Amino acid sequence: MESACSTTANADIAARIRTIADYPKPGIQFRDVSTLLLDGPAFRTTIDRLAALVNPAEIDLIAGIEARGFIVASALSYALSKGKVMLRKPGKLPGEAVGIDYALEYGTDRIEMHVGHVLPGQRVLVVDDLLATGGTALAAIQLLRNAGAEVTEALFIVDLPDLKGADRLRARGVTPIALCAFEGD
Template identity: 45%
Template sequence: MIVDEAFLKSQIRTVPDWPKPGIQFRDVTTIFENPQAWRAVMDSLIHRYMNIEFDRIGALDARGFLMGSTLSYALNKPLILFRKKGKLPYHTVAQDYALEYGTATLEVHADTLQKGDKVILADDLIATGGTLLAASQLVSQLGGQTLEAASIMDLPDLGGSRKLKDAGIPVFSLCEFEGE
């Protein structure tokens, strides 16, 4: 069961010229505010992964936490949190990455994976792919394997899904928006 793409796209607010002129920001907070849309998104993702063998859900800061925790609960899988630098209290490994509008560092606890673990990464969108690519690099650094990067939406014109695929990371999104 996959959510109807037209319905899903109608539930995502577009904010013109934010955070800078010319950008059409796709705001998924409207999905979280609408129980019907949120259930459709999560049911679609749960159904996608319920019969796939994997070990952990990796959730990306911050909206990916909402998706990842729901998937973790529904699929009875451990949840890994990928956080912005300085937010995790224990020993971490870090990976720098490029954002649409700058650079940042992603961290994960150094003991969060077992060697050979297969991980599904969850984030709200794929834009430039920097955050998901950094998370996948951290998974590899800890001896794991990224099975797929899952998102609500893909912005393919920003090139992120292509970068992820070129790095050998399959991607799955419930809808796409053209342009920036």
């Protein structure tokens, strides 16, 4: 994993992320960024640090994954002056949409995007709050690539390295980048 993470580099950000035990099912340690979002200065610092990890000249669009990924991607789009494409849950987009089904670590889901919002050859950065098994990010990457986009990087606040999502992204030719990591699942 490409990372700005070290034991101290982003400890201030990691300290703002709470862990909720046994959610959404027993044995899962849910890393909740909502507590980070509550702290305006910490959220601004997070976006500034994420923005510093990418070269805006190499990005045409930022793709945010519903729901928390929208928040991060929108702020990052603003910081980098880049457009944002929304990757949404089924039935949420008012225009013609295309989608992809995928497996999660505890179920299945689907994401969709508007037809024509990503053009062939556009360089798209995938953004979400957290990388776990990589299922959602991989679905987003495939959906964007199906539209002709070039996707070579994906950006996250949190990586859960024990769940091997970063390895799965690398296997698809995408460099995962995260600010901090939490051991365990």
